[in-house]
Amino acid sequence: MRAFWIPDVCFIAVLYPFVCHPLTLMRLAAFCFSLLLVSPLLAQGSDDCLSALAISGPGPHAFDNSTATTDGLADPLCLAFGSDQVEQDVWFRWTAATSAPTLLSFCGQTTVDTKVAVYDGVTCNDIMLACNDDACGLQSELTFPAVAGVEYLVRVGTYPTAAGGIGTFGLSPQVPIVNPGNGHSYLVVHDGPDWHTARAGAEAMDFNGLTGHLVTITDQAEHDWIVANLTFTRPWIGLIQNTSSSTYAEPGGGWEWITGEPLVFTFWATGEPNDNPAGEDYGEWHGGGWNDMLATSTAPSEYIVEFDGLVGGPSLFCDPANNTSGGQPVTLENSSFSGPGLFHLEADGGPLDQFGYFLVSAGELPNPVTVSQGLLCLSAPLGRYTGVTSATLNSLGRFDAAGVLQNLTGTSSVGSGYDIPAVLPDPPAGVITSGDTWLYQLWFRDVGGVSNFSNGIAVTF
Structure with missing residues (x-):
């Protein structure tokens, strides 16, 4: 592991700015800030499994196994091109933020002939979950089932006889x-x-x-x-x-x-x-x-x-959503086939007194788009239940003290959420018929004038 060095001049500029000419101070600030931007990439991994380097988030995470030795064991799961060993290995300890299949990828991030493995736990004798040699040229990529809050060992090395080197890798949840x-x-x-x-x-x-x-x-x-x-x-x-x-x-x-x-x-x-x-x-x-x-x-x-989706039932996606100002995501998990509408949407976990309305689409974005504080997961054309063309198409509501979206337009049979009618807003326009599958999210305001989205729910009618 390489230590991160910050020049003394950066501390002087912060503690004693009055000794510097204003133009010099600006240049120093830019220089020192640039060091902070690259500092995460200076963590290169540990050559010893017992002292694996702790990392978090998606990355990119830098590695350097140029002079690394091999201390990990061979495993049948790593068998590729006649070898089940990962050589010149360096080690990282990564904690999953969400429960989802997670992609570990070196594609386009190094020229090293990588070979990598992931272990369930942080002791060196834990079970290997996945191993990969070549997925994109000579570089590695694999997917493993991660659970939120659980730590995993990431072993980064090379195919036997290949030279070590430097590069980066990413860890990202994969949403079906x-x-x-x-x-x-x-x-x-x-x-x-x-x-x-x-x-x-x-x-x-x-x-x-x-x-x-x-x-x-x-x-x-x-x-x-x-x-x-x-x-x-x-x-x-x-x-x-x-x-x-x-x-x-x-x-x-x-x-x-x-x-x-x-x-x-x-x-x-x-x-x-x-x-x-x-x-x-x-x-x-x-x-x-x-x-x-x-x-x-x-x-x-x-x-x-x-x-497989539940026959005739809903299926959550893009889950969990980003947290609100209250520290929790808004979820549509309590939605169900109930009430006078075709389906009843319920939103829970929202910020007090903030407004929101439901969205509808025929498809999901393969890569959700960040909008303000949330993730939009529905693809175009996007329908909005805001009552522009009909009173029954108005889902406007406000979150109460319990975080439940209370309907403000009389379009809920239970006072909260929204009863979906057969008619769709325009776009996408048309009528929901038996066998159709439509996808829904809630858009809502949050404290400070920002906005956010709930998770999504797919409903087959």
Whole structure:
């Protein structure tokens, strides 16, 4: 670890500004401030696992393993190109701020041939959660299931025989994207394990209380949405050939989804499946379509996780929202199918006496946009329930002392929240019909004239 040095002249400029000419003082201030801006990047990691360097936030976090030794153990999870070791390793201790699948990425941030691993806990014998060698060229990227408040060990090193060096990496929560067509959520995990490890990784993930699984693609509409909204190169999918099935025959018989859903829609690449070599009983998506592969292959570079929505029910996303001035996020988790409307929205956790209204959209932004103090997660066109065209489309409310949004326009059957009518505001215009999925957020004012947003909720009607 390198110490951070602040020149004595910076302390003099702060403690005794009257000894400096005004122009000199301005130049010193700019110089000293620039040092503060780069100071986080001067923490390079510890060469000793027992004294791993504490870091927090998304980064970028700097590393330097130019002269590092190897003190971590080899692990089968790290097996790639004939080696299960991470050499010239430096260590970091990172605390998760939110519970979400988290992306650890070195892509575009170093020229080192990196190899990295993440451990569940901060003792050197804890369980390895994920390991990656090459994800973007010779650089590493992986996703692991993080839990808010839990510390994780991050081990940064190189592929054996590769030279160490310097660079940076980032740690960022990955929010699954909601498919409005079926209410399910999807996440691409940029890691290239074998099929069984990918399946276990998917099933270890949780999103809004829903357990993940390798993606199952049951119709053309779901396929088209995945192609349009997810970025991937060669992922594992939840397709297997059941050799015990009554329909089993090589190469095309007995294929089924791991969830038990019927294999009706297919997207096999030309000439596939071909069971060549024998034992190719697991599905990947490669190039022009699906391909049968050996379960032990690590050629696929990622896997797609699907979180099934509750049938006929709501699913939270972009959760949790940013905190309010009161130190907690506003949530729509108590919304439900109740009241005279098609759905009843409830907002809790808001700042006293502040106003808000609900928004609606057909889609979710892959990358939420920061607006004032909050995150806008809905894509355009964006509808506002502000009563411009109809009194029933006015959701204006004000938070009470308990943090509950009380309706001010008579459009709630219980006094709080809002009863969604069948008619949509314009935009997006139209009428909600059975089978539709619409996404909602609350926009609200906060203390000091700033604004914020709640989490989002996707509702299939």
